[in-house]
Amino acid sequence: MSSSRAFLLVAALLCAVLAFGDESILPPPRGASAVAPQLVELGRDLFFDTALSADGTVACASCHRPEHAFADPRPVSLGVGNAKGTRNAPSLINRAYGRRFFWDGRADTLEQQAAGPLTHPVEMALTEEETVARVVANPRYRQAFQRNFGEDAPTFAQITQAIATYERALVSPSPYHRWLLRKQPLPEDAERGRLLFFGKARCHLCHNGLHLTTEEFLSVGAGAGEGSQDGGRFEVTMRREDWRLFKTPSLINVARTAPYMHDGSMATLSDVVDFCNRGGDIAENKDYRIVPLGLLAEEKRDLLAFLDALTTNPLPQSLLGPRPSGR
């Protein structure tokens, strides 16, 4: 190879590294080839738009707040007319890698998932037809759908496709990923915490892999004391053995997504670690892997330092809000 070609090659590689930076260390999520930038932009605008709710007050972003890693800081979310939901809204960062959505796993894809809140009576409370009508009423959306799909009157499926495409762009690595994929060392306390997480504290029995979840349904006994009527996985399968089982959540960004558990019943990560340490609360169907751990105070601190190392790099500003009006 001539030296000028070698130089060009190095320059091209350097550009690739600069363009994708650290983000490229994560493997591409399923369906990522469909992440067309124009469709991401359209999905982003829809995600932040309160017009897609019955009374014009609620957007996806009302419950999935960018400044909280797209989770809801309220224990349970409020929908249209301040109707109170029953579950805590999880983070959407790196959910592109998920295989099951909702705490009970009732959606298999992000597209299917997005249809849920739009038509849910206590969330955005529109019918599919009304959702399409709200989108068609906005000339900017008509233009954007024309650009992306060749027609200015979208179908409901195209609306959820655009939103899901935006969600697939919410991908970012954490120090844990840099450790896992690049062998970059963690801070000392987080490294001690990692050894506990995958050892004495037994967290890895359920939280492992790229995003620290097996997405298995089980009960850790959370929310058991409150007489909650949430049937969890049972509500999807109607099988007795699934009563009050919930999906093991990813722990990516968990330091930013308080409060915790399906019902938002634990205020801090310390509360969660204490809960795990005492072997959960008494619950009929508690998983056999939840047992008292005997963690010392400094071990709990190290575990928390590891959970901190699951915080992802900031996403580009352009993904964190709608485009300014008039652009």
Ligand code: HEC
């Ligand atoms: C009123 C609050 C609210 C609104 C509005 C809302 N969500 Fe959610 N979202 C939640 C709650 C609560 C859950 C958990 C519900 C459950 O598991 O049953 C959730 C779950 C999700 C999940 C599943 C995440 C996972 O890991 O399982 C995704 C994805 C999601 N929402 C995306 C959206 C999108 C896209 C919109 C807009 C079309 C939206 N949400 C609107 C509250 C809301």
Ligand code: HEC
């Ligand atoms: C037997 C499987 C299992 C083990 C072991 C386990 N977890 Fe979990 N974890 C779950 C499940 C399931 C949930 C959701 C429970 C619910 O909402 O009712 C959960 C929830 C959490 C949450 C709340 C996340 C959120 O977004 O609300 C955190 C934090 C957490 N676990 C950390 C840990 C840590 C730290 C350990 C080790 C000390 C651990 N878990 C051990 C299965 C497990």
